[in-house]
Amino acid sequence: MKKEIQLHNRYFELFLDATTIQDKVKELAEQIKKDYAGKPLVLLCVLSGAFRFAADLARYLDDATEIAFIKVQSYEGIMSSGLVREQLAATVNLSGKHVLLVEDIVDTGTTIHYLMGKLYQKAPASLKVATLLFKPEALKQAVELHYVGFEIPNHFVVGYGLDYEEQGRCLNDLYILKA
Ligand code: HPA
Ligand code: MG
Secondary structure: OOOEEEEOOEEEEEEEOHHHHHHHHHHHHHHHHHHOOOOOEEEEEEEOOOHHHHHHHHHHOOOOOEEEEEEEEEEEOOEEEEEEEEEEOOOOOOOOOEEEEEEEEEOOOHHHHHHHHHHHOOOOOEEEEEEEEEOHHHOOOOOOOOEEEEEOOOOOEEEOOEOEOOEOOOOOOEEEEOO
């Protein structure tokens, strides 16, 4: 694991190592498993950033767990554009199902707010949110988060699925933008 990396024109330093992340994912998965015991679950992974988190969560969940995808975009570079565009609609029928929306990060809350509004229209049996990362200081919209991995400061991070202009998603550790 490197202490510092460069992606495009920016430098990032190590923030959360892979073991710390994996331990947390396992802990969240155990809680989810308990809460949804006997209820078939759909993990709805918000692409692209949540692909790692969703895949690692899925390792620990029941065989009956379904996985589905949805894709939205709100970030340009290191800034939230404030607008959410849906690029791929949910890939399975969610009606009557217990849906857990899986996000990599909640910061302004704009994306999650938008998605919850859209997904409630699909009449799921229940709808909750799991996010690996949460930046409370960045929040602009009230959102309810049911499973949160780490609360982090309001700085740009990359790795473990999160990108800076499409780079960094494959890193196993999480890095934070250097001042
Ligand atoms: N890093 C990468 N993508 C993001 C972030 C971040 O800190 N916040 C919202 N999308
Ligand atoms: Mg991005």
